[in-house]
Amino acid sequence: MLLLALYIRLAIPYLGARGQVLGSFNLSQPQSSGCRVIPLDSKWPTLHEWAALNQSVGGRLIATVPAGSPCYKSTFDVSTGAYDLSTYDEAACATVQKSWHEPLFHEQSSSSVMQTYFAGDSCNPIADQSNGKCGIGNYNQYAIDVAGDDDVRVGLAFAQEHNVRILIKNTGHDYLGRSTGHGALALWTHHLKEISPVITNYQSNEYTGPALKVQAGIQVGEVYDFLEKQGYMAIGGECPTVGLAGGYIFAGGHAPTTSKLGLAADKILEIEGILANGSSFTATPDKYQDIYWFLSGSGSSGTIAYAKSVTFKIFKDFPxxxxxxxxxxxxxxxxxxxxxxxxxxxxxxxxxxxxxxxxxxxxxxxxxxxxxxxxxxxxxxxxxxxxxxxxxxxxxxxxxxxxxxxxxxxxxxxxxxxxxxxxxxxxxxxxxxxxxxxxxxxxxxxxxxxxxxxxxxxxxxxxxxxxxxxxxxxxxxxxxxxxxxxxxxxxxxxxxxxxxxxxxxxxxxxxxxxxxxxxxxxxxxxxxxxxxxxxxxxxxxxxxxxxxxxxxxxxxNYPRQLAIKRKYDPTGVWYAKTAVGSEYWAEDAEGRLCPADPAVS
Structure with missing residues (x-):
């Protein structure tokens, strides 16, 4: 069987050093100032602390083993801090190599990304590495397989308590390296697959008409298939495996119908999500107006908030x-x-x-x-x-x-x-x-x-x-x-x-x-x-x-976007390359995410 991830299952409860429980919490700044910690740093969370986090999320914390590891003799084991995993498997390696440029292969992984460059040359399976060592490199170190809001809140609390980089990984369709990072804890949203029945008469101050609500893990092709059966269509991407309610829609989202109907972001009616402090919001043109404005075109979930669902306009089908x-x-x-x-x-x-x-x-x-x-x-x-x-x-x-x-x-x-x-x-x-x-x-x-x-x-x-x-x-x-x-x-x-x-x-x-x-x-x-x-x-x-x-x-738009980023994420919990406010952070030579002065970058 292809080895993609290790699941840590240790029965140790996690409340956090400050005793916070599931729900909204209040951390005004990371516990440690300066750079985010990475593995082997003295303040990197212990295995006991990671195991406690795993218990808090119902055993769904995944320790990364790179997807290319079957092509390597040995792979880094996060539990020992050494290359102790014997991973070479000739047949499995051939499968990985054959599938390496297929989106479906990477979508099913909590860590693998489709744009190979941003893995940082870690565990490339194409060349012969049967005697080599596979390190985690620029892949996220751990991922929470998100099943609900509490998983997100616990992950955010843990990341801020321990000064660990946190990011969002959905399908891995990303040409800019935003869904991976060295030493990061990822919130993996790919299995959030709820899709509402068609809302035939959505009503708000701005719009009355048909709409659809989907969770973050729903993909474009799933929406197209679902709506066609109901006589509707939606604005979605050209690739069926792209996560519609993620970086696609929040960055604008073009589609084959863009000249007739506009961009995907133009059709957003509601966004449900969680801020870095753990509080929930439902953003519309009338509520949390600045969050709604920001997310509807300014980038991926994980810039100022985690977005768990989006409600958007849909349209009667046409030839x-x-x-x-x-x-x-x-x-x-x-x-x-x-x-x-x-x-x-x-x-x-x-x-x-x-x-x-x-x-x-x-x-x-x-x-x-x-x-x-x-x-x-x-x-x-x-x-x-x-x-x-x-x-x-x-x-x-x-x-x-x-x-x-x-x-x-x-x-x-x-x-x-x-x-x-x-x-x-x-x-x-x-x-x-x-x-x-x-x-x-x-x-x-x-x-x-x-x-x-x-x-x-x-x-x-x-x-x-x-x-x-x-x-x-x-x-x-x-x-x-x-x-x-x-x-x-x-x-x-x-x-x-x-x-x-x-x-x-x-x-x-x-x-x-x-x-x-x-x-x-x-x-x-x-x-x-x-x-x-x-x-x-x-x-x-x-x-x-x-x-x-x-x-x-x-x-x-950038000055207003930066002001909103500072309002809702003043300490920069969320970071992604080229995201709003990212100029105030930079990776050092070892991959730590550190505060930076954009005037000298």
């Missing part, structure tokens, strides 16, 4: 029409002719989004595809008209180059979910390191030469590029009061550029590639679409090392 176009062009058309095609494609993006449409365009060496063009509630003929100028230009090139063989397929589906399942293939995880930029309409339409030159420069420099065409403007989004990045409202293209992550390369080589992306590609995209002209970056796809991350990810 989908669209197209798929594939174009292998290597060795046939010239580079100039190909980029002229791209220019034509870009001229069509405003009309596509104005029609409520969405499209993915993929750029790879010698190959271009639009997969899919996805337009809600229109006919196949109307959809075809949206890209006809592009097709006409292709036909002209085909007359010149008979070997040019593009393929265009049209489709129509009676429900959103049927179209979604047919048109969005399974995603692999951890295969690329990314940067991205939201490019506004005025730049796409008025600075065509600069757009073309920037895209071409990145492509020629080895970038694999994916652009998502969408526009969640205020008219279609109709948001309640939220903190969604303002750049979203004028966006036409969300461009993502990436380098392959080399599992067999050294950690240093992959770090160098990551730095190159920041220094060359992130900077080029920021020059093309600066914040002053409406540019920005979608939090869940942003460059985690962007030196201008506050401006790129949060824009003009």
């Amino acid at each position: 989908i029409s669209g197209a798929i176009l594939t174009l292998p062009y290597a060795g046939i058309v010239t580079d100039d002719e190909f980029w002229s095609l791209v220019d034509t494609w870009h001229t069509l993006t405003p009309s596509i989004t104005d029609a409520g449409g969405y499209a993915y365009a993929f750029y790879q060496t010698g190959y271009f595809q639009i997969w899919p063009l996805f337009v809600p509630d229109v006919t196949k003929k109307q959809t075809a008209a949206l890209i006809q100028p592009f097709v006409n230009q292709l036909d002209e090139l085909k007359g010149k180059y008979p070997k040019l063989a593009y393929n265009l397929t049209s489709y129509t589906y009676p429900t959103f979910n049927q179209a979604y399942k047919a048109l969005f293939p399974p995603f692999q995880s951890g295969t690329y390191q990314w940067t991205s930029r939201l490019i506004p309409r005025n730049i796409i339409t008025q600075q065509t030469d600069a757009v073309s030159q920037t895209f071409r420069t990145l492509f020629d420099d080895g970038a694999t590029m994916v652009e998502a065409v969408m526009n969640p403007n205020l008219k279609v989004a109709q948001p309640l009061n939220n903190s969604v990045l303002p750049a979203w409202r004028t966006n036409i293209i969300d461009l993502v550029a990436g380098k392959p992550y080399n599992d067999s390369a050294s950690f240093e080589d992959n770090t160098d590639a990551k730095k190159y992306i920041t220094q060359h590609w992130t900077s080029a995209l920021e020059q093309l679409a600066p914040a002053s002209q409406g540019g920005g970056a979608y939090m869940n796809e942003a460059d985690p090392d962007d030196p201008n991350w506050q401006q790129s990810i949060y824009g003009e």
